[in-house]
Amino acid sequence: MPGIETPVIGPAAPRGLCTDCGISRGPDPKACGRACQFIKPDYPALEAQVHGRARDPARPDELHFGPHRRMLRARLAKPAPGAQWTGITTRIAERLLDTGAVDAVLAMAPDPADAWKPMPVIVTRAEDMARCRGMRMGYAPLLALLEPARAAGHRRLAIIGIPCQVYALRALERELGFDRLFVIGTPCSDNTTTENFHRFLALLDERPETITYLEFRADFHVELRFADGRVREIPFLQLPISQLPGDFFPLTCRTCVDYTNVLADITVGYMGGQGEQWLLVRNERGEELLALLGDEVVTSTPGSAGKRDGAVKGFLANTERAAGGLPLRRMPDWLRPIVGWLMPRIGPRGLEFARARVEMKAVETIIHLRREEPRRLKSMVPAHVWALVSRYGLTPRDSERPPSSGG
Ligand SMILES: Cc1cc2nc3c(=O)[nH]c(=O)nc-3n(C[C@H](O)[C@H](O)[C@H](O)COP(=O)(O)OP(=O)(O)OC[C@H]3O[C@@H](n4cnc5c(N)ncnc54)[C@H](O)[C@@H]3O)c2cc1C
Ligand code: SF4
Numbered sequence: 001m002p003g004i005e006t007p008v009i010g011p012a013a014p015r016g017l018c019t020d021c022g023i024s025r026g027p028d029p030k031a032c033g034r035a036c037q038f039i040k041p042d043y044p045a046l047e048a049q050v051h052g053r054a055r056d057p058a059r060p061d062e063l064h065f066g067p068h069r070r071m072l073r074a075r076l077a078k079p080a081p082g083a084q085w086t087g088i089t090t091r092i093a094e095r096l097l098d099t100g101a102v103d104a105v106l107a108m109a110p111d112p113a114d115a116w117k118p119m120p121v122i123v124t125r126a127e128d129m130a131r132c133r134g135m136r137m138g139y140a141p142l143l144a145l146l147e148p149a150r151a152a153g154h155r156r157l158a159i160i161g162i163p164c165q166v167y168a169l170r171a172l173e174r175e176l177g178f179d180r181l182f183v184i185g186t187p188c189s190d191n192t193t194t195e196n197f198h199r200f201l202a203l204l205d206e207r208p209e210t211i212t213y214l215e216f217r218a219d220f221h222v223e224l225r226f227a228d229g230r231v232r233e234i235p236f237l238q239l240p241i242s243q244l245p246g247d248f249f250p251l252t253c254r255t256c257v258d259y260t261n262v263l264a265d266i267t268v269g270y271m272g273g274q275g276e277q278w279l280l281v282r283n284e285r286g287e288e289l290l291a292l293l294g295d296e297v298v299t300s301t302p303g304s305a306g307k308r309d310g311a312v313k314g315f316l317a318n319t320e321r322a323a324g325g326l327p328l329r330r331m332p333d334w335l336r337p338i339v340g341w342l343m344p345r346i347g348p349r350g351l352e353f354a355r356a357r358v359e360m361k362a363v364e365t366i367i368h369l370r371r372e373e374p375r376r377l378k379s380m381v382p383a384h385v386w387a388l389v390s391r392y393g394l395t396p397r398d399s400e401r402p403p404s405s406g407g
């Protein structure tokens, strides 16, 4: 199809912790050793390379969210049909193609055989970006398209990616040698295989094939949309989590240390947006990307309310008790609707919700690695993650201390 390329890519090399970002399918599968966030990540060095400085714990929220110039609550004035939220992510990419700032964009489209399965594509026409709107669940080898993109003569690229893809991209950026590279990142957590995700959908509705949209919203509800236009909202506490197998989320996604895509030029999420989108503009290129939207985007200052400590402590206790399985809340069924009603009203909101989620993910990483891959803690967990969990009494044992943490 003109405007969208789906080159044939090679098979994945067998790897331990791996989300098949695509590097192992490229011309140099050994590059995984220096590119993978699951092997020996170096966040301070890459943050400095990409943003000109590593995160500064003295600057508000950088310990949690990584280096950024500013954070915004945002929405497109005219939400794009089919978008996960209002479509800021794909609209930025459309504008890059429209204005000729890039030759091509690497992103995910739905697989023609399964709309929930991500399929990496090279897009060269702005009007084709609409096909990539919306979130799919699963892994797909986005970075395997770097070589085909180069071979097609694309020298100026934009990439839309999740954190484990963006880490590998940044680790190899200098050797890749593209003339320009823009990275639009989304946060990511709790991803799983597309097959597992279909099992989850089947527990949510009698006709799972009619579900066209799912989102875990910041107001503690899952929103489902259906092919006939219906919308259903389910409080988190009433999700059928207890019916999922303990290994529903792969170890990769229970232990990855970058929730907010700290190496992107701009991160487009929703966690800190209180019902709108949440932008982290991280560097000069991020400013350029946001400026492309002009007055198509409506922005305001993010809010913050509630206290996260109780929620994170409860999550820690549940995760420890689950002993490697899914953390379930101990609560009688009759209480669940009441607490489900209360949570969006008294729980952490806005930036406090985002801080809570980042800390929960950090807590989860430590607990699961200690149980399943204790030897990896030393190389996989950066010092800033230990700093995030220390307020909950989790501190590195001698064998777990990252080499450069110094204390
Ligand atoms: C698995 C997953 C988990 C997420 N979890 C969170 C979260 O916890 N908190 C949060 O704030 N945000 C999360 N996000 C991001 C969020 O869902 C929205 O994608 C983001 O807010 C952008 O919305 P939008 O309307 O601008 O996106 P759109 O304009 O609709 O574009 C979405 C873009 O996402 C890309 N994409 C879709 N599926 C995948 C996939 N499986 N892998 C890689 N890229 C994909 C596509 O290339 C597409 O361009 C997650 C995204 C994914 C894929
Ligand atoms: S770099 Fe990518 S392909 Fe290689 S091991 Fe890591 S996630 Fe897998």
Ligand code: SF4
Binding pocket: 019, 162, 163, 164, 165, 188, 189, 190, 191, 252, 253, 254, 256, 257, 258
């Ligand atoms: S949760 Fe982490 S490891 Fe899993 S897909 Fe998202 S960024 Fe990758």
